[in-house]
Amino acid sequence: MNFKAIFKENPLPATMLLFCTLLVCTFLFLILGEIFSKGLSALSWSFIFDAPKNGMTKGGILPAIVGTLLLTLITTLASLPIGIACAIYLSEYAKNNTTTQIIRAAIRNLAGVPSIIYGLFGLALFVQGLQLGTSILSAGLTLGLLSLPYIITTTEEALKTVPQSMREGALALGATQFETIRDIVLPASIPGIATGVILSLSRAAGETAPILFTGAAFYVTGLPGNLFQEFMALPYHLYMLTTQHQSIATVRPLAYGTAAVLIILVFMLNIVAFMIRNKFRKQLK
Amino acid sequence: MVQAALVKTKPVIEISDLNLYFGEKQVLKNIQLTIPQKMVTAMIGPSGCGKSTLLRTLNRLHDLSPDARITGKVTIDGQDIFHKNTLVNKLRKKVGMVFQKPNPFPKSIYDNVAYGLQINGFPKDKIPQMVEESLRKSYIFDEVKDKLQEPATRLSGGQQQRLCIARTIAVKPEIILMDEPCSALDPLSTLKIEELILELKNDYTIVIVTHNMQQAARVSDFTAFMYLGELIEFDETHKIFNNPEKQLTENYIKGHFG
C-alpha cells in the first residue's frame, strides 16, 4: 500500500504524520541552508590556511582546524585501545553473569553522562589531579573517555558479526584464544569497528562542553607545538566568535565560515563511515 | 564381541564414565568408549542424541560454552585431556576438527592452510612446501594451484570443505574429528570427501559423526550408535549394520525412527 492509498483511506492522521516529518526535515534544511548559504561565501583558501588576524576580525581559522584534527587524533589514541579491549572482553570472554551485567550497565550509563560532566571530570583528573594542565592532552583524554562507551558498543557489535564457526576453526587448529582474536576475529571485524570508531570520533570532534575547561583557548598564536599547550578548536572557536568576542557583528561572517567548516568536517567523517559500512555489507553478501 | 575386534587394534582415545550437562540438562550419559588408532570410527544416531556433543568433548570445544559441565575421564594416548596441566591448544593441535559447514577463514587459500603452521611454530622456510603437501593430500591442489592468493570464500562448498581438511592435516594431527562434514555438500562433493577419508585413515585416526547411515557403512571400520545421550552399541561397522545386538540399534538401522 503506498502513501496515496493510505492517505485516501484516512487523510487526517496521514497528513499529521507527514507534517511532523516535514517539520523535522525543515529543521535539518534550515540549519544546513542557513550555514551553507552564508558560510560558503566566507570560505576561501586563506580562510582555511591562515591564522586569525586583527583580534580575530580577519584572517582564517587554520589553528582551529589543526587543533580539532590533533585533538581528534589524541582522542582516538586514548579511547581506541581501551575501547576495543573492553569490547573484546565483553564479546569474547565475559560470561553472562552479574559482573558482566554490571559492566554493561556501567557502559550504558557512561553513554548517558552529560558531556559537561566529562569536562568536570577531565578538569579534576587530568588538569588538576595528574597535573597535565589545561592542554590539548587533557582535552583529548577527556574526549577519549566520552567516546569510550560508543566505541565499546559499536566494536562489540562488529565482533559479534564474526561467525562462531570462524573462532572454532582457529581454535581447532591449536590457536590460543588470543591468537584466534588477533588473527581471525579482529581482522574480520575491522570494517565494522572502523565505522563505529569514525562515527564516535565525528561526535567527539564537534563536542565543546568537555574542552571548555580542559584546554581549549580563545586565541593561540601559531599551531599547537606540543601536547601540553592550550589549543584552538573549531567548535570552541565558533562558540567564542558567537558569544564572547568583543565585536560580535563584525566577526559574524567568520562564525558562519567556521560553522560551515565544522559541519563539513563532521559530515565528511560520517560519509567515510557510511562508505566503509556499505562496502562491508556488500562483501558479506 | 567388540573386544575381540578391538584386540587387533591399538586404543588411542579412551572415554570412561563421561557425563555432560548444559545447565540442568544432561546431554551425555555415562559414556564408555574406546576408539582405535588409524581406523575410521563413525558415530550415528538420531539428531539430538549427543553424537556431535561427544565429538566436541574430544578437543574440548565445550570450553567455549560457559554452561557446559563435564564429569568423567577422557584420555588420549593415555593423557587425561581434562587434567589441569593439559594445554588445550596443544590438545587441539593433536586432535584436529572438520566442521559441519565449511568454515574457511576470510583469508587467501594459501593463508588458510599456512595459518595453523605459522601459529604452531613450524619452520618458516618449510611452510610453503607443507601447504602444498597438505593441499595435495586433500586432493584439492590441482583445482587451486593457480589461485592460491584468492580468497578461500570464492571456492565452492565442496572445495571449501576439502580446504578445511587440508588446513587440519597441515598441522600434523594424530586424530581428525569430523562433524557431519558432508551434510552441507552435494553428492559429488560428498563422494570426493568420502574417498579422501578412506585415504586419510592410513595416517590418522578419524572419528566421524554422520546422520547418513550409508556414509557410515561406506567409510567406517567401527560404528557407535547413540540414542538420547547414551551409547547404545559399539562394534565393527559390518556387525552393527548386519547383525546388531540391540533391538534399538536394529530399529534405527532399518529406518524405523530418527
Added chain:
Amino acid sequence: MNNRLRVRIDKVFKVVFRIAGFACIAILVSIFMMLLYNTVAFFSQIKPLDFITDTQWNPSRHFGLLPLLASTLLVTLGAMAIAIPLGIGTALFISEYATGFVKNMLKPAVEMLSAIPSVVIGFLGIVVISPGISNLFGLSNGLNALNGAILLAIMALPTIITVAEDAIHAVPMTVKEASYGLGATKWATVKNIVLPAAYPGIIAAIMLGMGRAIGETMTVLMATGNSLAFPTGFFSSIRTITATIAIEMGEVPFQTTHYYGLFALALILFLITMAVNVLAERMVNRIRKFQ
C-alpha cells in the same frame, strides 16, 4: 615461539581484556566519587537544606539550586512538548507510511541531523530562532527559554526518532496483518495495535531523548540568555544547570565554596540523567522480554 610462551601470552591478554572491562565500571564510579567528594566538601560549608531551598544562585553568598533546576526543567519540558509529538509522528511516518525512495532518504536525514554538533545548533538559535522569536512575539530579546526548548527539541529528535522507530519496526508483521485482515485501516492498526505494542520502546525513546536534553550544554548556554533570575515562563531568560557550570567553572578559583558548589550542581545533574537513563533501560528490557 614455544607453546608455553603462547599460552602465557594468552593468559596475560585475558587479564588485560578483563581489566579493560572493569575499567568501565571504574570510570563511572570515579566520576561519581569525584562529584560526591567535592559535593561533600561543599556541604561542609553550605547547609544542604539551603542548597535545596534557597531561591537564588549568586555565588558570592547564595547557592540555591532551585532557579537553575527550574530553568533546566522548564527548557526540558518545553523541548519534550515539541519533540515527543514530532519525534513519534516522524518515527511512525518512516516506519509505517513512507515507502521506497522517501523511506531511504529519511533515515540518512535523521542521521545527518544527529551528526550536527550542538554548538552549531546553538549558533542557529542565536542567528535564526532568536530573531524569529523576538519578531513573532514582539520581544526585545529572543534569547529565552522558548529558544532553548526549540533547540533542545532539535537535539533530542534524532534520539527519539531512532529509538521509537526501532520499537515500532519490531512489532511483528503478522500482528499487523491480522489487524488488516479484520478490515482495519492503516491508522486504526497503528493506533490500536502498533502503538500499544511498541509502547515500552516509545517510552524508552522519550526518556533517552529527555536525558539528552537535560544534559545538553552548548545550545542552552548560547541561546537562553543566561539570566540568573527565577524563570517565570517561556519568555524568561534562563540559566540551566549545565550552562551555569560551563560559565562559572572557567573563572572560579580552585577549591573555593563556589568551586565545590558547581560540583554539587553536577552531581544533581548526574543523578537526574542517570535516573532517566535507568528508567529508559527498564523499558527497553521490558520489550526484550515481550519479544
